[in-house]
Amino acid sequence: MKALLEKKGNVKNNLTDLNKILDELRTAFDHSFSAAIETTAEAMEHVLLFSLGEVCYAIPLYYTQEVLKVPYITRVPHAPPVIAGIMNLNGEIVSVCRISHILDMPSSETQTESRVLVTKNLPYTTGIFVDAVHGILSVSEQQIQPILSTISAGKADFIRGEFYTEDKLVILLDMKKLTSAPEMQIR
Amino acid sequence: MAVKKDPYRFFKIEARELLDKLNEGFVEVEKNPSDDLLNQLFRSAHTLKGAARLVQLENIGKIAHYLEDMMGAAKSGERSLTSGDIDRFFKGLDAIAVILDLVDKKEDPHIDVSATLSLLKGEAAEGPPPSSSPESPPVTATADTPTVVQQEATPPKPPSTEAVTVFEETPVEEKQTTKPSSAEDETIRIHLKTLNTILNLGGELVINKIKLQAKVDQLNALKKMVNLNAAYLDSWEHLQEVSEFKEIASTTPRIKETFSFLEQSVALQKQIRDELNIFFDEYEDDVKLTHLISLRLQAETFKARMLPANTILLNYKRLVRDVAKELEKEIELHVIGGEIKVDKQVLDEMQGPLMHLVRNSIDHGIEEPAERERQGKGRAGTLTLKIEQIGSALTITCEDNGRGIDVEKVAEVALAKKIITEQQLAEMSEREMLYLIMEPGFSTSEIVTSLSGRGVGLDVLSTTVNKLRGSITIQSELGQYSRFVIQLPQSLANLPTLLFRCGHEKLLIPLSFVRQTVRIQPKDIDTEGNREVIQLDGKATPLVQMNQILQLPHEELAGNRIPVVVIHSREDEIAFAVNKLLGVQEVVVKDLGSHIQKVNNVGGSTILGDGHPIIILDPAELVLHAKGGSYGALKLTEQSIEEESKNSRLLVVDDSMTTRMMEKTILESAGYHVDLAVSAEDALEKTQSFRYHLLIVDVEMPGMNGFELTKTLKDTAEYAEVPIIIVSSLATPEMKRQGIAAGAQAYIVKGEFDQKILLETIENFV
Known part of the structure; x- marks a missing residue:
């Protein structure tokens, strides 16, 4: 797992061939978790695990286009703090967001583990700044539970539920609600 | 035609x-x-x-x-x-x-x-x-x-x-x-989006070309190393000829073997050198060619977006005839420069607003034939539509020799429609008042003429032109003429801009709004009223620091020769001090991502040759914000009238004029009454005569500093409970501690200064 992440780090030009690496990650993950995850006949959902600060989050892989090492991000003067700036994604300008601002979580500085997740299948494409990406996991609908109010994981509006993997709590985000949050519509 | x-x-x-x-x-x-x-x-x-x-x-x-x-x-x-x-x-x-x-x-x-x-x-x-x-x-x-x-x-x-x-x-x-x-005449319709994609790819090609160029340099360094190595090996070959070496080689088989390996290596190395040299030369040529081709590709794609202005102007003759007939007026239409090629998107966007302008001229501008005769003007009014191309800018002039714009009437309507306040009007020059006719809600007015009421107003023209990164100038003389001069970039795809550095950020501003660039010395800066000005062509021009307007981290402006970009919009010119001028760049304009519609002072973005995104500023907004008061606050008026109920009166204490004005603009737009003090002493005086609801105080000021002021005020009975917010460029925890110790309720660092943060902070206390 760790070796794979390092390998990812070595991929040139910041741009990671997500599919290839995700496939590898997926295989590795499926392998290591095959005992833990009950293989039932019901539909499994692939989610991408990442962390913001100390909290582990997941978003459906369906909404993820690629994972980038933090590219050059140009600040936009006067933009609200949720907009970290804009980046060049294959010749297109794509915004980079710090969703921690929307989730009411503290935001952290760029570190070597930091990544930008590029969204897809949403009304607009944006980059989501995260502190680390941990890989891909299959979860079943059964595993996903409503969140416990005692846990501080950010605003409940944007959370679909939570689940445990290896005794670790993962918060599953509702990407549609998150990207249509008023804070994300800059006018 | x-x-x-x-x-x-x-x-x-x-x-x-x-x-x-x-x-x-x-x-x-x-x-x-x-x-x-x-x-x-x-x-x-x-x-x-x-x-x-x-x-x-x-x-x-x-x-x-x-x-x-x-x-x-x-x-x-x-x-x-x-x-x-x-x-x-x-x-x-x-x-x-x-x-x-x-x-x-x-x-x-x-x-x-x-x-x-x-x-x-x-x-x-x-x-x-x-x-x-x-x-x-x-x-x-x-x-x-x-x-x-x-x-x-x-x-x-x-x-x-x-x-x-x-x-x-x-x-x-x-x-x-x-x-x-026939091949020359063959046409095919292509979606503008497709064309833009091609244009984007062309841009990518240019960026990649720059990367290739960088590789040429690397390769050249490699070539030099190989050549140097070859030279070393040459000297080794000569050494080999020396008799001592020959002797050793002939006596020791191992050495002889080693020598023969070395010989082969030398031969191979020479081959590598020769082939590398040839490869390098060819590669360099190829890169040069790629450069030329990619530039050509871009230029041709730009051209593909261009159509003659006549594409839309052809309909105007008919339109003018119909409208004139309907209004029982006689109009002579002159169309000049219809053959000039204009970006298809510009044409499409301008078609409606331009048509409105023409209608407007016939309706409000040109008088009835009888009226014209009375004035000795000739029955038929003249309406001129002129398209000119000056450099890469396009100018559309719409002029009529009708009754002109009655500034007094305009002012009356604007007041009646609450587009401006009496006070704002008092600060306006007559020329500035002309522009009120483009404010939203103005031209649907039935007061100016009974014939209006066609729905869309001139604000559509204004909005469209702004969107296209153009500008409008209105000129008029009562009873003589009215003239609308619309300046637009000829191509939306390809915008000439000025590249400069402000703080650590590189920024672009559309070149058509740059009047001039100058270098000034600190001694050139005068104070006029409450603002800094420099003399340009015998005219006092307000001087503003770009990084303050943009709320970028402060960086000392370089010594004795400060670069200044003079930006004009409508009738105003503002000199913006920047850190460094970096030259002119033609760029392909992009937006900021589809969920970001508008950010203050930002007009768009693009990708520079190094592959990094860069912000293109919105010059009209910059000038408006830099102007602060007068009609610059127009857009905020509606809000402030509504929110007058807030009724809180704040005092901003700062020795920097720009900071004062900027904070004032932000606060007034949020509905607060704002008074200004230029120093702590000034503030003490002002707090005597009025009990403010909140104070915003700078730390470093000549004389008494912000901490001392806070402490002094907090010790008085009247201000013990009044919240004080310290806004400072000093960000150390020690400073924050000092501020809180002095009794301040909040400490905002200018570097992270954001109008939302400021307003939210104030809202918490008022």
Whole structure:
């Protein structure tokens, strides 16, 4: 797992061939978790695990286009703090967001583990700044539970539920609600 | 009409398209006569009729008119279409196709179609052939025209054939006699999005080319290393010839073996060197060529987006005639420069607003003939539409010699409509007042003239021009003329900009808004009233630090020669001090991502040669914000009237004029009353005469500093409970601690200074 992440780090030009690496990650993950995850006949959902600060989050892989090492991000003067700036994604300008601002979580500085997740299948494409990406996991609908109010994981509006993997709590985000949050519509 | 070239060159493309649509539609309608389809056909026929009449092809117009009527009747249910009807419709379309062929061949297209028309109307006794009739040439039209032979080339085609293919079917000999080559005239419609994609790819190519260029340099360094190594090996070869080495080699087999390996290595190394040298030269040439090709690609794609201004101006003659007739006025229209090529998107965007401007001129500008005569002006008013190209900027001038704009009336209306306040009006010059007519909610006014009320106002023009990164200047003399000068970038895709550095950020500003760039010395800076100014061409121009306006981290401006960019918008000029000027760049404008519609002072973005995104500033907004007061606050007025209930009065204490004005603008826009103090001493005086609801205090000020001021105030009975917010560029925890110790309620660092944060903080306390 760790070796794979390092390998990812070595991929040139910041741009990671997500599919290839995700496939590898997926295989590795499926392998290591095959005992833990009950293989039932019901539909499994692939989610991408990442962390913001100390909290582990997941978003459906369906909404993820690629994972980038933090590219050059140009600040936009006067933009609200949720907009970290804009980046060049294959010749297109794509915004980079710090969703921690929307989730009411503290935001952290760029570190070597930091990544930008590029969204897809949403009304607009944006980059989501995260502190680390941990890989891909299959979860079943059964595993996903409503969140416990005692846990501080950010605003409940944007959370679909939570689940445990290896005794670790993962918060599953509702990407549609998150990207249509008023804070994300800059006018 | 102002067209010198082929007057039909746009018509024929459009007509062919409409003809295709009609042909297809009639085939479909026979099977399934849905309302939607009938509507479509009705519209197509209507458009064709209009277009044909515009180019004075009455024959096509008549046929299209008939088809339109029939479709109208069919869709209202007055008449159901039989297959015989549709056969006749096809005859009509075929006749139109024949006329279009004549147009293509540059022959006289004004053939008589009365026979076709009577056939269409079922007056002729001719029995309709079965099904669609592409195989039979349009009998009636053919009979009426002398060019029978040539027409035979087209009928074998099915009705929906594209114009392009028809050209190819025409015998070559004929083409040679009529025009040089058909290939030059071949056109294809392409979606603007596709073109923009190509443009983007062109931009990417340029960026990649720059990367390749960097590789050339790396390769060159490698080449030098290899050459150097070859030189070392050369000297080794000479050493080998030295007798001592020979001796050792001959006596020691191992050494001899080593030497022979080395010899091979040397030979190989020389080969590598030679091949590398050749490769390098070729590669360098290839990169140079790639550079040229990518530039060419970009230039050609830009050109592909360009169309002559006449594309939209052609309709104006008709429009002017109609409007003038309707209003019983006499107008002479002059169109100048219609052949100048303009970005298709600019044309599309400007068409509506420009039309409104023209209507406006006829409606409000030009007087009734009798009135004009009384003034000795001549019955007919003159309306001039002039397109000019100056450098890469496009200027559209719309001028009439009518009654001009009555500034006093404008001011009255603006006041009555609450577009401005009395106080704002008092600060305006007459020239500034002219621009009030472009404010939203102004021109739907019934006060200026009883003839208005057409819905959209001149604010649409203003909005569109802003969107296109252009500017409008209004000039007028009462009773003489009014003139609207619209300056636009000629191409939206390719915007010339000035690249500069402000703090650590590189930024761009559209070049058309840059009046000049100068370097100033600190001694050139004067103070006028409460702001800093510099003298430019004998005029005092307000000086503002760009990083303060943009709320960028502060960086000391470089020593004695401060670069200044003078930006103009409407009647204002503001000098912006920056850190470094970096030259002119032509860029492809992009947005900030589709969920970001508008950010203050930002007009767009682009990607520079190094692949990094960069912000393009919005000069009009910058100037407006830098101006602060007067009519710059126009957009905020509505809000502040609404939110007057907040009624809180704040005092901003800061020795920097820019910071004061900026905070004032932000706070006033949020509905607060704001007073300003230039120093702590000034603040103490002002707090004596009025008990403010909140104070915003800078730390570093000459004389008493912000902490001392806070402490002094907090020790008084009146201000012990009044919140004080410290805004400072000093960010150390120690400073924050000091601020809190002095009694301040909040400490905002200027670096992270954000108007939202400021307002939210204040809201917490007031």
